[in-house]
Amino acid sequence: MRVTWRDYVPATPEGRSFTVISMINAIGSGLFLAASAVFFVRSVGLTPVEVGTGLAIAGIVGFLTTVPIGTAADRFGARRTLIVLQLWRAGGFAALCLVHGPVGFTVVSCCLAAAEAATQPMTQAVASATVAGSDRTRTMAIIRTVRNVGFSVGALLAAPLLAADSIWAYRSIVLTTAVVFVASALMLTRLRVGGADAVQRKVGPLAALKDFRDWRYLLLTGLNGVLNLHVTILAVGIPLWAIGSTSMPAGLLPALILINTLMSIALQVPIARAAETVGGAARALRLGGLAMVLCCVALAAAEGPASAWAAAGVLVVACLLLTFGEMWQATGGWELSYAYAPEDRKGVYLSVFSLGGTGQRIVGPALVTSVVIAAGPAGWLGLAVVFGLAAVLVTPVTRALRATPLVEEGLSS
Structure with a gap:
């Protein structure tokens, strides 16, 4: 394309x-x-x-x-x-x-x-x-x-x-x-x-919360929140893991952030085009989960090499995978959250969906530092399982959402 x-x-x-x-x-x-x-x-x-x-x-x-x-x-x-x-x-x-x-x-x-x-x-x-x-x-x-x-x-x-x-x-x-x-x-x-x-x-804030019973949309919000952990992994997980558990020099950490930024600038738009096809948004979310699984496996493997440059190479691969996961997750999340929100309640639904990302920012740092990194490579492999489960659940959750009259034409897979 x-x-x-x-x-x-x-x-x-x-x-x-x-x-x-x-x-x-x-x-x-x-x-x-x-x-x-x-x-x-x-x-x-x-x-x-x-x-x-x-x-x-x-x-x-x-x-x-x-x-x-x-x-x-x-x-x-x-x-x-x-x-x-x-x-x-x-x-x-x-x-x-x-x-x-x-x-x-x-x-x-x-x-x-x-x-x-x-x-x-x-x-x-x-x-x-x-x-x-x-x-x-x-x-x-x-x-x-x-x-x-x-x-x-x-x-x-x-x-x-x-x-x-x-x-x-x-x-x-x-x-x-x-x-x-x-x-x-x-x-x-x-x-x-x-x-x-x-x-x-026109509905009051308390009434909006009380009346929100769309459990399918809440499940989608939760899955997207889990996949949104890439934010904490990039900002907290990779730097602390690289410095404390691998032989990569700390001076190379800015290069990983630069790789993420440049890739996001260059590739986000081409990747987003895939979500405009039939079933593309759900597929993008699944691919985001798969990329995060492979990223966590690479992070677990980064502890092994004794050579600083070998460890740096593995961490670069992990960063590349994380960035693809980030771009796919963002693309799928945007489209699915908007498409499955009723026209007369866009504000409430999109706000509910954003809670997945907000919750991740609250829970994510403690989870990554106190559980994942503390457990060593096994912690990253455990997180890979969580991402894999989230990717698998995207299909049944979006299928359940398609059973409602809220979906826009063209998103069925």
């Missing part, structure tokens, strides 16, 4: 505009993430333990508030909700410059976590409304690609400010991030997407 530069450009003007907005958001996020750890310690005055505790509490708050905020999208429209969330995030980042100590940091972080956890499903809803159904998955892949580029650009822009090593340099990074989200909100006000402004079902 031939891929040209046009495949990296959304088909509609609205899709192209939203892609630019996503790029700007990613630059702001990359700018902040590159400096956040130093900022928390130098400007807010926290210890590493206080940072970890505050962020853990914030993660739980984000998990609990995602679906209630999702009901707002069904009441007021996804685009309007996303505008409010961007302004909410801007205010949160500005407030970070005013707090000192763990209590204020935790309160502001909880407010930010609530907005950030709800932003992902709202982004998916708005992005999908900018294009026709057949182009939805490709557009989400393009957005993911430009976000990777934006994160990298933001991190590079943070470098000279970090080198200045002053409190106001760190604060300027955070304030710039706030300004970026204000600009994003203003650009969203000019985005004209009728479907993203439609009022769907």
